[in-house]
Amino acid sequence: xxxxxxxxxxxxxxxxxxxxxxxxxxxxxxxxxxxxxxxxxxxxxxxxxxxxxxxxxxxxxxxxxxxxxxxxxxxxxxxxxxxxxxxxxxxxxxxxxxxxxxxxxxxxxxxxxxxxxxxxxxxxxxxxxxxxxxxxxxxxxxxxxxxxxxxxxxxxxxxxxxxxxxxxxxxxxxxxxxxxxxxxxxxxxxxxxxxxxxxxxxxxxxxxxxxxxxxxxxxxxxxxxxxxxxxxxxxxxxxxxxxxxxxxxxxxxxxxxxxxxxxxxxxxxxxxxxxxxxxxxxxxxxxxxxxxxxxxxxxxxxxxxxxxxxxxxxxxxxxxxxxxxxxxxxxxxxxxxxxxxxxxxxxxxxxxxxxxxxxxxxxxxxxxxxxxxxxxxxxxxxxxxxxxxxxxxxxxxxxxxxxxxxxxxxxxxxxxxxxxxxxxxxxxxxxxxxxxxxxxxxxxxxxxxxxxxxxxxxxxxxxxxxxxxxxxxxxxxxxxxxxxxxxxxxxxxxxxxxxxxxxxxxxxxxxxxxxxxxxxxxxxxxxxxxxxxxxxxxxxxxxxxxxxxxxxxxxxxxxxxxxxxxx
Amino acid sequence: xxxxxxxxxxxxxxxxxxxxxxxxxxxxxxxxxxxxxxxxxxxxxxxxxxxxxxxxxxxxxxxxxxxxxxxxxxxxxxxxxxxxxxxxxxxxxxxxxxxxxxxxxxxxxxxxxxxxxxxxxxxxxxxxxxxxxxxxxxxxxxxxxxxxxxxxxxxxxxxxxxxxxxxxxxxxxxxxxxxxxxxxxxxxxxxxxxxxxxxxxxxxxxxxxxxxxxxxxxxxxxxxxxxxxxxxxxxxxxxxxxxxxxxxxxxxxxxxxxxxxxxxxxxxxxxxxxxxxxxxxxxxxxxxxxxxxxxxxxxxxxxxxxxxxxxxxxxxxxxxxxxxxxxxxxxxxxxxxxxxxxxxxxxxxxx
Numbered sequence: 045x046x047x048x049x050x051x052x053x054x055x056x057x058x059x060x061x062x063x064x065x066x067x068x069x070x071x072x073x074x075x076x077x078x079x080x081x082x083x084x085x086x087x088x089x090x091x092x093x094x095x096x097x098x099x100x101x102x103x104x105x106x107x108x109x110x111x112x113x114x115x116x117x118x119x120x121x122x123x124x125x126x127x128x129x130x131x132x133x134x135x136x137x138x139x140x141x142x143x144x145x146x147x148x149x150x151x152x153x154x155x156x157x158x159x160x161x162x163x164x165x166x167x168x169x170x171x172x173x174x175x176x177x178x179x180x181x182x183x184x185x186x187x188x189x190x191x192x193x194x195x196x197x198x199x200x201x202x203x204x205x206x207x208x209x210x211x212x213x214x215x216x217x218x219x220x221x222x223x224x225x226x227x228x229x230x231x232x233x234x235x236x237x238x239x240x241x242x243x244x245x246x247x248x249x250x251x252x253x254x255x256x257x258x259x260x261x262x263x264x265x266x267x268x269x270x271x272x273x274x275x276x277x278x279x280x281x282x283x284x285x286x287x288x289x290x291x292x293x294x295x296x297x298x299x300x301x302x303x304x305x306x307x308x309x310x311x312x313x314x315x316x317x318x319x320x321x322x323x324x325x326x327x328x329x330x331x332x333x334x335x336x337x338x339x340x341x342x343x344x345x346x347x348x349x350x351x352x353x354x355x356x357x358x359x360x361x362x363x364x365x366x367x368x369x370x371x372x373x374x375x376x377x378x379x380x381x382x383x384x385x386x387x388x389x390x391x392x393x394x395x396x397x398x399x400x401x402x403x404x405x406x407x408x409x410x411x412x413x414x415x416x417x418x419x420x421x422x423x424x425x426x427x428x429x430x431x432x433x434x435x436x437x438x439x440x441x442x443x444x445x446x447x448x449x450x451x452x453x454x455x456x457x458x459x460x461x462x463x464x465x466x467x468x469x470x471x472x473x474x475x476x477x478x479x480x481x482x483x484x485x486x487x488x489x490x491x492x493x494x495x496x497x498x499x500x501x502x503x504x505x506x507x508x509x510x511x512x513x514x515x516x517x518x519x520x521x522x523x524x525x526x527x528x529x530x531x532x533x534x535x536x537x538x539x540x541x542x543x544x545x546x547x548x549x550x551x552x553x554x555x556x557x558x559x560x561x562x563x564x565x566x567x568x569x570x571x572x573x574x575x576x577x578x579x580x581x582x583x584x585x586x587x588x589x590x591x592x593x594x595x596x597x598x599x600x601x602x603x604x605x606x607x608x609x610x611x
Numbered sequence: 612x613x614x615x616x617x618x619x620x621x622x623x624x625x626x627x628x629x630x631x632x633x634x635x636x637x638x639x640x641x642x643x644x645x646x647x648x649x650x651x652x653x654x655x656x657x658x659x660x661x662x663x664x665x666x667x668x669x670x671x672x673x674x675x676x677x678x679x680x681x682x683x684x685x686x687x688x689x690x691x692x693x694x695x696x697x698x699x700x701x702x703x704x705x706x707x708x709x710x711x712x713x714x715x716x717x718x719x720x721x722x723x724x725x726x727x728x729x730x731x732x733x734x735x736x737x738x739x740x741x742x743x744x745x746x747x748x749x750x751x752x753x754x755x756x757x758x759x760x761x762x763x764x765x766x767x768x769x770x771x772x773x774x775x776x777x778x779x780x781x782x783x784x785x786x787x788x789x790x791x792x793x794x795x796x797x798x799x800x801x802x803x804x805x806x807x808x809x810x811x812x813x814x815x816x817x818x819x820x821x822x823x824x825x826x827x828x829x830x831x832x833x834x835x836x837x838x839x840x841x842x843x844x845x846x847x848x849x850x851x852x853x854x855x856x857x858x859x860x861x862x863x864x865x866x867x868x869x870x871x872x873x874x875x876x877x878x879x880x881x882x883x884x885x886x887x888x889x890x891x892x893x894x895x896x897x898x899x900x901x902x903x904x905x906x907x908x909x910x911x912x913x914x915x916x917x918x919x920x921x922x923x924x925x926x927x928x929x930x931x932x933x934x935x936x937x938x939x940x941x942x943x944x945x946x947x948x949x950x951x952x953x954x955x956x957x958x959x960x961x962x
Contacts, residue, residue, distance in 0.1 A: 177839075181839055196823055279824060291687050292686075294790075374837075390657055461692060573837065
């Protein structure tokens with residue numbers, strides 16, 4: 045294959061270029077078909093299900109009419125919006141304070157604080173819910189703090205969601221705050237502007253888009269999350285749990301589909317709004333900007349240290365509680381310690397096999413997902429012409445972000461279990477889990493890849509093609525090594541999320557492919573709460589191990605392949 | 612390359628290895644030509660290996676592959692696969708779930724050897740040979756945590772009606788029939804004991820005392836075992852287990868009568884392993900297997916097999932005359948009505 049282009053004569057240079065283009069277009073068609081199968085077709089089969097009755101007959105909007113006539117279901121919309129909005133306000137405020145401390149103060153231990161704040165990403169969303177139960181439940185260690193209110197309900201949900209979404213908001217706001225231009229602050233100071241006024245006229249406008257983006261991300265994460273309300277929601281019904289109750293409790297797939305579609309609406313709205321806002325953002329950091337350097341200020345630094353310290357302690361505390369609870373023999377009657385709960389094979393709903401399945405699934409997701417996502421992003425970013433096709437693929441890459449995992453999982457059952465589907469053989473295999481997980485986390489991976497590719501000067505390609513080097517060789521020899529940090533980021537992102545995801549896979553795992561995160565739900569459901577905590581901690585340790593490996597690998601590779609970035 | 616002596620040796624060696632592997636493979640294949648039997652079930656996870664070991668000892672050529680999950684998830688899975696069923700046999704599954712699948716032509720009839728010895732209540736009355744055969748029954752029960760009850764001065768309840776007394780306000784948990792088969796068992800039994808009107812009235816009064824509804828049927832007893840709540844409405848097997856683990860629990864069997872459910876099996880219509888599926892059905896109704904089914908359960912299908920758990924209350928007389936056909940046919944209506952009445956309260960309850 046490699047001698048093909050070389051064999052061509054100089055007069056066919058034009059033909060060679062178009063041949064590259066055709067190969068790229070072919071690749072794009074393949075990616076396009078993949079996205080159709082993985083995203084569009086399943087969602088379509090879900091949509092159509094919501095217009096059918098039990099026997100598959102078209103009934104128009106009858107299911108929707110019934111939905112809105114059932115107050116118990118209908119109220120969930122209000123509940124979902126309430127907890128999502130509350131969690132959003134709290135999380136973003138906390139994350140802003142934390143990020144402000146990290147970027148604008150000279151408090152000590154910034155690296156440790158940063159590391160701690162990112163821990164919740166490594167845990168399934170059920171973990172904080174389980175810990176909260178041990179803290180504030182009827183036998184909780186500090187239940188008095190709730191002053192008689194029950195943790196089972198909106199209070200518990202919001203607390204759990206804030207813990208779980210905090211790092212997502214922090215990453216975004218941290219980026220927004222760290223791109224400050226010191227010249228603006230100097231100007232403000234020289235004009236005698238007060239600190240407070242500077243905050244409102246310089247700091248906040250600069251971070252505006254980051255804050256808005258963080259709001260949308262937290263809102264979408266909370267409204268689509270299923271783990272926290274499932275464990276600690278009590279009687280407080282939310283949409284994500286309603287889907288589960290309809291399908292699992294009553295085998296009412298049609299109503300499950302309707303709730304799924306209802307759930308899709310706010311998520312889609314938040315997503316669209318975010319896109320519009322992002323489109324308005326202009327580069328704040330021009331080439332002449334001077335990075336802001338915080339100056340020591342004893343009082344201010346102490347305040348920031350206290351704020352960050354409290355948040356960090358809470359995060360570590362919640363993890364510590366889960367770890368401790370998983371070791372206690374029979375809470376609260378026998379507080380002696382034991383490793384008994386780690387014997388998952390004897391528990392209802394869990395097994396060590398599930399842990400290994402999770403590892404296998406996460407491994408495949410990382411390898412296949414990174415390959416598909418990066419190749420897809422490359423083709424979309426670097427190919428010429430074919431504008432409509434590229435736009436369509438771009439759009440399909442963005443959709444998964446707006447689709448709640450539980451809706452995606454349900455859509456996968458309907459699509460892949462359809463008797464006429466030639467892909468039916470994938471049903472109940474590891475393959476469908478990998479595909480579903482890749483799809484669920486496609487958008488963020490895609491955006492990471494695109495950002496990395498955009499940083500690459502197009503002259504690389506221009507030079508290569510003028511040297512008659514086929515594009516795939518440039519891709520493997522130049523593009524991939526240059527983008528290695530981004531590629532590793534994507535793969536570890538996919539790996540960690542595959543370990544912790546629950547909502548997307550709860551409907552489609554099978555006996556041979558039970559997963560650790562699902563086992564956490566099932567064990568909690570069956571009342572094996574200590575074992576559920578134990579399994580959740582195992583997931584945290586595995587993800588943390590992978591992160592550490594990623595860190596070491598990135599450092600090694602940075603030395604080898606990123607030397608060109610330094611002078 | 613062919614002339615290189617080393618290469619020739621290598622080639623021969625490879626051929627010899629391949630031949631040896633082939634021979635070993637044949638031998639192993641001959642010895643291990645076991646039938647994989649795909650069994651969908653909802654029996655408790657800690658019982659799986661007990662049944663598998665005993666059955667495979669008697670049927671060394673069959674290998675059971677369990678697909679186990681809670682009744683709700685298995686029911687959803689079975690129904691989702693109805694156009695192209697994957698299981699060979701459904702085993703230890705709530706009879707109401709099987710009844711729900713029968714209209715979809717899910718099963719094939721088979722009379723296991725010895726089925727005539729079983730209590731006729733446990734055998735499909737509508738078809739001969741039967742589409743489903745019951746294995747054992749589990750009964751509704753109330754778990755009472757002595758330590759937590761003492762803290763709140765709660766007397767030991769003796770009846771369902773006792774649980775509606777104001778003293779228990781906020782101290783009772785039961786599962787949500789919208790998500791739990793056990794809860795539906797309770798709800799349908801109350802409607803059968805007191806009739807529709809009396810049943811709903813009772814549930815209305817009980818609702819005032821319920822702290823919250825759980826998703827899973829075994830959870831109320833586990834919560835009671837953990838001291839999260841003094842009283843949980845659940846089923847008996849879990850109480851026996853939690854007590855063995857050291858939880859301060861008492862099993863209460865309300866005197867008005869107990870709802871119960873049959874755990875049953877049925878062979879799937881398109882199984883490719885019919886002989887193996889029938890072997891499992893035959894084995895299940897045998898006395899040896901029935902003895903394995905007994906611990907912790909109210910009653911097994913074969914009369915005269917006692918429950919070996921010493922302090923398990925005698926519940927035989929308390930089991931209501933359960934009309935499964937009625938319970939199955941009315942499930943969606945009853946669950947909807949229940950949801951309308953009690954699931955609406957979406958705000959957390961004020962104390």
